[in-house]
Amino acid sequence: MTKYKLKSDFRHSSQVTLTSYMANENQLINDNDNTSPSSIDDDNNVGGIDNHGMIMDTEQQNENNRSVSIGAALAKCNPDMMNERLQCSNCGRKDSNSVVLNIPDQKSVRRRKSLQNPPNPTLTAWLKERARRSCTKKILYKKVPIFQWLPNYNKSLAISDLVAGFTVGLTVIPQAIAYANVAGLPPEYGLYSSFMACFVYTVFGSVKDSPVGPTAIAAILTRENLHGLGPDFAVLLCFLSGCVMLLMGILQLGFLIDFISGPVAVGFTSAAAIVIATSQIKDILGLTFSAAKFLEVWEEVFAHISETRLWDTVLGIVCMAVLLLLRKVKDIKVAPDSKEKTQIQCAAEKFLWFISTARNIIVVIVCALMAFVFEEHGMKPFILTGEIKAGLPTFQPPPFSTSVNNHTYNFLEMTSNLSSAIFVVPLLAVLENIALAKVFAEGKPIDATQEMLSLGLCNIASSFVNSMPVSGALSRGAVNNASGVQTTFGGIYTGLIVLVSLKYFTPYFYYIPKASLAAVIIAAVVFMVEFHVVKPIWRSKKVDLIPAVATFLSCLFIRLELGIVIGITINVIFLLYASARPSVRVEKMNSQSGYEYLCITPDRSLRFPSVEYVRKSISKAGARLGYSSTPVVIDARHIQGADFTAAEGVKSLIDDFMRRNQALLFYNLKPSIVSVFQGVHPKDLRLCNSEMELNEMLKACQTTKPRPSENCNN
Known part of the structure; x- marks a missing residue:
């Protein structure tokens, strides 16, 4: 055998x-x-x-x-x-x-056999299979990025992260206190928002330059949706925002960020910066009143302008000028670039860089010392921050019910008062963090879904320590990047500095003048106003100014969250209009053998909004330019997709051409589109895929008139 x-x-x-x-x-x-x-x-x-x-x-x-x-x-x-x-x-x-x-x-x-007769899995089996596929080393490294860099973490990386984390910590302390004021919360809530998110993002974050914590945009959105109901609502908003972000990440909804176009983002950030700066005007002038909206603030400012405090105003203006000057100190050239720098020159450069980077804490400390000296001599020229609750926050679940002004709000009433902020705040927080990541990505792709997951976990964890909503701050991200951060472990040092300040230094925060904190905020947000992009938008595509201006004005005069919704809606309308009105190019051409035909080329896929428009355009062109006798060839090279409505429209178009005995040919039609069109059984669908086939079909159409039963090529 x-x-x-x-x-x-x-x-x-x-x-x-x-x-x-x-x-x-x-x-x-x-x-x-x-x-x-x-x-x-x-x-x-x-x-x-x-x-x-x-x-x-x-x-x-x-x-x-x-x-x-x-x-x-x-x-x-x-x-x-x-x-x-x-x-x-x-x-x-x-x-x-x-x-x-x-x-x-x-x-x-x-x-x-298994492929031909696949078994119908039960829900439990399906869940087990999905869990098995998710529990791989690749998925683990992607969802928990710390496992990627921790095995290679060494002394040099640790030193770089220590320097960056310490520098960001000095920046975040005055900003956190100021952002709490922007949000209408007690100062300690800004510090409560500045450490837990740093720890969580170290494990799950994918952007090393992103220092997660309180931001100007998150603070102003919190202020607009609290309605003066107190810190408990802000903490619940932080928790719910985290849940929404986490759910969006689990459902792979990172693509939603793509619907916020550049002009809409520019209009929103510019309006938000102006609203934030406006909210600090009263502290610069030393005024005391209650107002939240842009126009209301300016009405109150002019109504109380006679109550302006001279020394608060002077201190605020001087602080803003000093902060803007110190911002440029790092650009001073100690030595020419062509010469080799000495040790003294290198030390001088590092000193200037540190002064410029730590300008916020330097200005706040100097102002606090001035206020302390005046207090010791019995003078009170400035309005001070006042008592800040000392010690660390209690680790506890976020409040699901609270009492305000002798009225008890249950969970449903609290969420009803927060309304759209539950969805708008997380979406804009992710957008802000993605924008920060793109600035320092150096061409690397950004995983928006992973950022949703990490920010969701950061907000959920932070809500257990009485935090308001948090996100990545662009100003601190620039400090982090300039400080040479190497991994997200720099956030650990930042969080530790905040914890130390909460434990030991809160009594000294009493002497910080409010005008100096307002100056810190205004000097930070003034560069968020992006009027310089108007000219490039005008040069590239003028119509993009419509959603940008609409978003800017709506955010400024109505509400921030409504403004960005209006901008996105206008953008979607533009997209739908472009989809419903594609460009249809019509030109007379000759085949290889000299047969004349009318070539019609749609520039995009055939979907239901555009079908009727394209059908009318082709029919009209065939009747007018083709004199109802010249063969019409539809060049389908740009048609990548079609639906049932498109197939019905093509069938109707073929019937129109058959009634007037005019040939209609489809050139370069993809097999997947052919199957869609054949699904409605058109009477005479003529297809060709090469110049030779097209020439033969045109020759046949010149010698014989098309009949319903005739098919020149299949």
């Missing part, structure tokens, strides 16, 4: 190669007279040839090969087939004793 080795086809094809490794052809024919054609012999007492033509011993064959004997059916075949030289499927060698038979191996048969 001649033994054959079965070579499994890894692509599950039914064609497999059987290689003879015993006896000769005569023995094969003689032995196979008494052998069934497809019997399988499990006798493995002989050696074999492996997939690469190497001799295998008995043990190797037992492990890797199955023996198949070929009987009378093969013996009756042409003997020349036995000598046919076929190339081995797994290597470049040729075997003179190879034949190809359509005998699939058992594994491929089982696989094919």
Whole structure:
């Protein structure tokens, strides 16, 4: 009996190669007279040839090969087939004793059967399968990025992160106190918002430059939606925002950020910066009144302008000037670039950079010392921050009910008062963090879904320590990047500095003048106003100014969250209009043989909003320019997709052309689109895929008039 080795086809094809490794052809024919054609012999007492033509011993064959004997059916075949030289499927060698038979191996048969008759999994089985696929090393590294860099973390990286984290910590303390004031919350809530998110983002964050904490935009959105109801609502908003972001990340909704276009984002950030700066005017002037909206603030400012405090105003203006000047100190050239710098010059550069980077804390400390000296001498020229609750916050769940002005709000009433902020705040927080990431990404792709997951966890964890909503701050991100941060571990040092300040230094925050904190905020947000992009937008595409201006004015005079919704709506309307009114190019052309035809080229896919417009355009062009006799060729090279409505429209278009005996041909139509069109059974769908086919079809259409039953080419 001649033994054959079965070579499994890894692509599950039914064609497999059987290689003879015993006896000769005569023995094969003689032995196979008494052998069934497809019997399988499990006798493995002989050696074999492996997939690469190497001799295998008995043990190797037992492990890797199955023996198949070929009987009378093969013996009756042409003997020349036995000598046919076929190339081995797994290597470049040729075997003179190879034949190809359509005998699939058992594994491929089982696989094919499972694909043809897939079982209907239960919900439990489906969940188990999804969990199994999710629990891979690749997914773990992607969802918990700390595992990517922690094994390679070394001393030099730790030093860089320590310097960056310490510098950002000095920046975030005065900003946190000021942002709490912007949000209408007690100062300690700004500090409560500045440490827990840093710890969580270190583990789950994917952007090393992003220092998560209180931001100007999150603070002003919190203020506009609190309605003076107190800190408990801000903490609940932080928790719910985190839940929404986490859910968006789980559902892979990172693409939603793409619907916020550049002009809309510019209009929103510019309006938000002006609203934030306006909210600090009263502290610069030393006024005391309650107002939240842009116009209301200016009305109150002019109503109380006579109550302006001179020294608060002077201090606020001087602080703003000093902050803006110190911002430029780092750009001072200590030595020419062409010369090698000495140690003194290098030290001077680092000193200037540190002064510029830590300008906020320097200004606040100097102002607090001035206020302390005045207080010791019995003078109170400035309005001070006042008492800040000392110590660390209590770790507890966010409040799901609270009492304000002798009225108890349950969870549903609290969420009802927060209304749209539950969805707008997380969306804008993710947008702010993605914008920060893109600035320092250096061309690397940003995973918006992962940022949603990490920011969601940051907000949920922060809500357990009485935090308001948090996100990545662009101003602190610039400090982080300039400080040379290497990993997200820099956030650990930032959080520790905030904890130390809460534990030991809160009594000294009493002397910080409110005017100095207002100056810190105004000096930070003034660069968020992006009027400089108006000219490039005007030069590139003027219509993009419409959503930008609409968003800016709506955010400024109505509400921030409504303004960005209005801007997104206008953008979506523009997208729908462009989809419903595609460009249709019409031109007269000649084929290779000189046959004249009308070429019509739609510039995009056929979807239901544009079908009627395209149908009318083609029909009108065929009647006017083609004189109802010249063949019309639709060049479908740009049509990447179509739907049922498009198929119905094409069927109607074919009927129109058949009624007036005018040829209608489709050129370069993709097979997937052809199947969509054929699904509605058009009477005469004529297709061509090359210049030669088109020329032949035009020739046929010139000699005979098209009939409903005629098809020039299928």
